[in-house]
Amino acid sequence: MTIAVSLPADDKTEWWCQMLRDLMPDWEIYPIDKVPDPDAVTYSVVWRPATGAMTPFKNLKAIVSLGAGIDHVLADKKLPLDVPIIRTVGTDLTQRMKEYVAMHVLRHHRELPAIQANQSRQVWEQIIVPPATERRIGVMGLGNLGAAAAELLTQIGFQVSGWSRSKKDLPGIQCYSGSEGFGAFLDGTEILVCLLPLTESTRGILNADTFNRLKRGAAIVNAARGQHLVDSDLLEALNSGQIGGATLDVFHVEPLPESHPFWSNQKITVTPHVASLIDAPTGSKIVAKNIRTFEETGTVADLADAKRGY
Numbered sequence: 001m002t003i004a005v006s007l008p009a010d011d012k013t014e015w016w017c018q019m020l021r022d023l024m025p026d027w028e029i030y031p032i033d034k035v036p037d038p039d040a041v042t043y044s045v046v047w048r049p050a051t052g053a054m055t056p057f058k059n060l061k062a063i064v065s066l067g068a069g070i071d072h073v074l075a076d077k078k079l080p081l082d083v084p085i086i087r088t089v090g091t092d093l094t095q096r097m098k099e100y101v102a103m104h105v106l107r108h109h110r111e112l113p114a115i116q117a118n119q120s121r122q123v124w125e126q127i128i129v130p131p132a133t134e135r136r137i138g139v140m141g142l143g144n145l146g147a148a149a150a151e152l153l154t155q156i157g158f159q160v161s162g163w164s165r166s167k168k169d170l171p172g173i174q175c176y177s178g179s180e181g182f183g184a185f186l187d188g189t190e191i192l193v194c195l196l197p198l199t200e201s202t203r204g205i206l207n208a209d210t211f212n213r214l215k216r217g218a219a220i221v222n223a224a225r226g227q228h229l230v231d232s233d234l235l236e237a238l239n240s241g242q243i244g245g246a247t248l249d250v251f252h253v254e255p256l257p258e259s260h261p262f263w264s265n266q267k268i269t270v271t272p273h274v275a276s277l278i279d280a281p282t283g284s285k286i287v288a289k290n291i292r293t294f295e296e297t298g299t300v301a302d303l304a305d306a307k308r309g310y
């Protein structure tokens with residue numbers, strides 16, 4: 001009945017431990033480096049655990065990812081692959097992502113970066129944009145987050161296409177699937193939103209070939225993982241004008257290094273992996289519920305598939 005908690009920052013680890021202790025008084029909950037008896041650990045709760053961090057725990061029943069993505073767990077090549085991984089998802093996470101996507105799609109749609117640049121030079125230029133009903137948005141990934149964001153975009157009035165691994169049928173959304181549907185999905189897209197999980201099939205998917213199929217001047221919103229994007233291809237596409245602007249929330253290295261060219265590129269908006277952060281008070285309730293349910297039934301709805309990678 002012991003839970004080991006591991007986040008990159010000690011203060012955050014302690015914060016999550018305290019939240020979980022309040023909700024699970026019958027459990028022993030320790031920061032991973034303070035666990036007194038590794039054999040007693042049956043669950044670990046982790047965000048970006050160190051390589052080999054799970055190795056001492058021989059009796060793990062499940063690993064809880066403190067996030068929707070599990071790539072940060074699978075990145076550990078010493079991970080015991082037979083241990084189930086539970087995702088931490090929920091209405092808060094979805095709501096926050098919907099807000100982020102709507103805000104940045106609307107920003108690109110209404111040319112706000114150009115208007116702000118004009119303001120800084122005291123230029124009064126009325127930029128006329130088409131109504132949302134004439135703007136084509138493509139959402140990559142139609143899971144919890146992508147489907148919800150795509151639905152909200154249709155409610156605003158955009159023409160929305162979505163792309164997933166398996167075929168979907170979502171009201172008001174033109175759905176494409178698989179590698180065979182990718183080209184048609186991209187053709188004519190003016191704002192491309194990435195909400196894919198990071199897997200070997202999706203790594204580097206935001207690359208020059210993808211950009212070249214979009215409408216000239218298209219915008220990119222990447223709120224998924226930095227490794228989806230080929231950074232140099234984006235910089236080139238921004239220089240050539242094939243891509244008009246980008247909003248990036250996630251990066252190959254986080255925090256984004258000071259010397260990275262994205263910081264100073266006028267066509268890029270950098271946000272510090274905040275599209276949809278789970279806060280400990282809300283997230284700990286989901287984690288506690290999932291651990292209890294898993295303990296009682298041996299499964300939960302939010303189980304990831306490690307073989308599939310998400």
Ligand code: NDP
Pocket residue numbers: 067068069070089093140141142143144145146163164165166167178195196197198199201202223224225249250273274275276277310
């Ligand atoms: P889900 O697992 O619910 O959905 C993933 C979607 O991607 C599914 O529709 C899936 O298809 C599709 N997909 C997976 N692989 C492929 C592929 N090879 N080709 C086409 N489609 C594919 O994930 P979530 O919506 O919960 O989260 C998505 C990602 O968002 C997370 O993995 C994480 O990386 C990122 N994220 C970022 C946050 C941030 O703050 N920036 C916050 C939370 C998440 P199918 O439906 O057929 O399985």
Ligand code: OXD
Pocket residue numbers: 066067068069070276277278
């Ligand atoms: C997640 C994230 O995967 O915050 O939940 O990136």
